[in-house]
Amino acid sequence: MRYLALLFLLFPNITEAGEVCVHVSDIGADPSAPAELVQVYEEVAAGLERFPSLLAAVEDQSPELCLSSKMDNAHGYFDIEQNRIYLSDQIPIAMQVGVLLHEVRHLEQFSLGICPSDDLAMKEYARATFALEADASVVSLLVAWDMKENGNSGPWLALSAWPTQADIASSFASEMRASNDVPTAASAAFDQWYMSEARLEEYYIASCSDFLDRQDASKTLPRYQLVPADFLDELCRLPDGSSYSCSPPKVERR
Template sequence: MPGKRHQGRWAALLLAWLMPLAVLAQPMDCVDTVARDPRLAPVARALDATDALFPALREALAASVGHLCLAQPPLGAQGYFEPATRRLVLSADLPEGLMQAVFFHELRHAQQFASGSCPAPELAMQDHAQAVFAMEADASVSALVIADALRQQGEAAMWQALAAWPMQADIALAYDSARDDGQGIAQAAAAAFDAWYAGEERREAYYVAACMDYLDKQDREHRLPRYDSLDPGFFDGLCVLPDGAAYACAPRP
């Protein structure tokens, strides 16, 4: 059990990465393509650089994201994807590498939603939290694979941002270590997925956030308590690399 000082640090970092839209009613500028706002140039450049390797990214952006928005600080989060409006929102003051990292992390969440990977409302609260864990781990993996591809092309800003970000640094290290050991991308992705779960404080912070969200929705929508379990097939459909290939992942306790 982490101490209170560490709990507070991780809670703050969690809120800085993802936050419910209801808390984030901020003025924002929205466009339907990255080319329409020069402030999104780092995102446009990263998409251009990865088109040949990961064409599904641009396809997902067109199919699953209605608007790209830049919100004026203080936003309270680096970014988020809102399924109800299909808006992918980034804080306007993000530096280049972090803007790319947050964009691709949230784009993966948009893909997850479009593919039906989101947890069903019938799940018990603990199973709902396990689904959230897996979705976050998978989004982290996706961003790392893209960052690695950009790094191989001499564009290291996104990788450096992830490697320096406290919520992602240990995951980036696990991925990099696997690659340095000669493992392929799928094996490194599996190692990064496992590393997400290895962070006890990260799991605790996300568990609290997921349960609060679950209870809030239950109260708001007047849901009766549900006790369904997470389908093991959920993980088979979730863990897909940016090029469409599957990688190994499994539920963790």
């Protein structure tokens, strides 16, 4: 299973050529690790020192971190089966840091068992995917904001300038400036994720494609179950353990 790529159009087709992978546990000691990858990880690790649950997920899961030139339109994604986080080597380092923050949240979601089941109906699978992606955007923006407040503004500026994240970042920033209340800002950003019809359409198509591919591979009959009632309660917890309100707004897809 792959968590959907951040800021993507379609799932990437990854090939062995044009990629390099290093275990995060070895990244500081492996002389063959690309300097770019080392810098990205070190910036993220420094930022996560103030978010120990995210850092613990990285240390406990110990994924490989990969740079790839074969990402098609994707910037990054978390491959559960291979326990790898892929980053495109075609984007600036500050954006790579922002993307890695997003994928680290997906890693934590997985480590906590917050994953959509293959037993869900396809539309329910898409609904769960929307929430997972919205939450990953929330948490990556929270960490990037904190990094900015502590002297490293690059990841925040990169995420807030990127077209498919700019509106979410703007909602988060506006609420932080107005109230300086993280749960309220998180809720505003979560809601904003659903406000882009193009974003909903892209993720709906990709999640349904993934769902159908998985069903075809497993040869299992569809179950048509609903997203569990406590799914959002389990999902929408900030790295410090506090909850934030995350009731998806009623947005009709055309």
